[in-house]
Amino acid sequence: QVQLVESGGGLVQAGGSLRLSCAASGRTINNYVMGWFRQAPGKEREFVATINRSGLNTAYAGSVKGRFTISRDNDKNTVYLQMISLKPEDTAVYYCAAVESRSYSVISYGDYDYWGQGTQVTVSS
Numbered sequence: 001q002v003q004l005v006e007s008g009g010g011l012v013q014a015g016g017s018l019r020l021s022c023a024a025s026g027r028t029i030n031n032y033v034m035g036w037f038r039q040a041p042g043k044e045r046e047f048v049a050t051i052n053r054s055g056l057n058t059a060y061a062g063s064v065k066g067r068f069t070i071s072r073d074n075d076k077n078t079v080y081l082q083m084i085s086l087k088p089e090d091t092a093v094y095y096c097a098a099v100e101s102r103s104y105s106v107i108s109y110g111d112y113d114y115w116g117q118g119t120q121v122t123v124s125s
Helices: none
Strands: 003-007 010-013 018-025 032-039 046-051 058-060 068-073 078-083 092-100 119-124
Touching: 003 092, 018 032, 018 092, 018 119, 032 068, 032 078, 046 068, 046 078, 058 068
Parallel strands: 010 119
Antiparallel strands: 003 018, 018 078, 032 046, 032 092, 046 058, 068 078, 092 119
16 A cells, blocks of 8 residues: 655745645555546546656646646655646646556546545635
8 A cells, every 4th residue: 555645735826836745654655657637626636646666657638738848756765746836727736646557648637546645725816
């Protein structure tokens, strides 16, 4: 079992930045593809970013590409999501997810096995 705990969310003005962290416990995440998803009120959970086991391969949703950066520190068992140039439409609960996989990227919600509780990100206009 892998337990995931997100942190770093908050309220920020449009154009601002936030860095989310996802701390894993229970197992090392070296063999896990990690992902970030988000869910806005009244909307389905959507893919944001994913990173493979080594950290050399990443993939992003078109809406965040160029503004968000996913990274990982396997020694710290932690994954990050650096967000810049935030927009009001980025407002959502952000979730960290993990799946044991050799894939370069995993973008489907249903393919992940472990999820955190989420952290709220609110961007004011």
